[in-house]
Amino acid sequence: GENVEQHPSTLSVQEGDSAVIKCTYSDSASNYFPWYKQELGKGPQLIIDIRSNVGEKKDQRIAVTLNKTAKHFSLHITETQPEDSAVYFCALRSSNYKLTFGKGTLLTVNP
Amino acid sequence: DADVTQTPRNRITKTGKRIMLECSQTKGHDRMYWYRQDPGLGLRLIYYSFDVKDINKGEISDGYSVSRQAQAKFSLSLESAIPNQTALYFCATSVSVQETQYFGPGTRLLVL
Numbered sequence: 001g002e003n004v005e006q007h008p009s010t011l012s013v014q015e016g017d018s019a020v021i022k023c024t025y026s027d028s029a030s031n032y033f034p035w036y037k038q039e040l041g042k043g044p045q046l047i048i049d050i051r052s053n054v055g056e057k058k059d060q061r062i063a064v065t066l067n068k069t070a071k072h073f074s075l076h077i078t079e080t081q082p083e084d085s086a087v088y089f090c091a092l093r094s095s096n097y098k099l100t101f102g103k104g105t106l107l108t109v110n111p
Numbered sequence: 112d113a114d115v116t117q118t119p120r121n122r123i124t125k126t127g128k129r130i131m132l133e134c135s136q137t138k139g140h141d142r143m144y145w146y147r148q149d150p151g152l153g154l155r156l157i158y159y160s161f162d163v164k165d166i167n168k169g170e171i172s173d174g175y176s177v178s179r180q181a182q183a184k185f186s187l188s189l190e191s192a193i194p195n196q197t198a199l200y201f202c203a204t205s206v207s208v209q210e211t212q213y214f215g216p217g218t219r220l221l222v223l
Binding site: 006009034036041042043044045046049089098099101102103104 | 115151152153154155156169201203211212213214215216217
C-alpha cells in the first residue's frame with residue numbers, strides 16, 4: 001500500500017517561533033492531502049487540507065504547501081502558541097481512495 | 112467531534128473475551144471507518160464501510176469483525192481479545208470517498 005513518511009517525529013519550539021512538518025509520499029496518483037491535529041485524549045481533528053491542483057493554502061497562522069513533482073507536502077505554523085502543542089498527522093488519499101496517515105509529529109510549544 | 116460518538120470510552124478486558132466497540136454518528140454520512148492507533152505507528156485502517164450493505168477489510172483486519180447495523184451505526188468486535196490488541200480505537204465518517212474524514216473521541220482498550 002501507499003507509504004507516507006513524516007518528519008520530524010518530535011519538534012520543540014519556543015512560543016512565537018515557526019514550526020514546519022514535512023511528509024513525503026510515492027504514489028503520484030495521490031490528489032488529496034489533509035492535516036490533522038490530535039490533542040491529548042481526543043480524536044484527530046482536520047485543521048487544513050490541500051488538493052493536487054493547488055500548491056499552497058493558508059488559514060490564518062497555518063499553511064500547507066504541496067510539491068507534486070518532488071512528492072512532498074508540508075505544514076507550516078507561524079507565531080506558535082502553547083495551545084498549538086499536540087500531535088500532528090499528515091495524510092493522503094491514495095489511488096485506492098483510502099486515507100493513509102503518517103506516524104505523527106509531537107509538537108511542543110514552550111512558553 | 113460531538114457528531115461522532117463512541118462507546119465505551121475506556122474498557123479493560125481479559126484475554127479471550129469477546130468485546131464490542133460501538134460508533135454512532137448524526138452527521139448523515141454514508142461512509143464509516145474503524146482505525147487503530149498505537150504509539151509511533153499512526154492510524155491504521157481496520158475496516159471500512161461505504162454504505163449499509165458494504166463492508167471492506169483494511170490493512171489490519173485480522174482478529175476483528177464489524178457490523179453496519181444502520182447508516183448511523185458501525186460496530187467493531189474483537190471475537191477473542193489478545194494483549195496486542197491493546198490500543199486506541201477511533202471511528203471516523205465521511206460523506207463520500209472524496210471528502211474529509213471526521214473522527215470520534217476514541218475508545219481506549221486494555222487487554223490483560
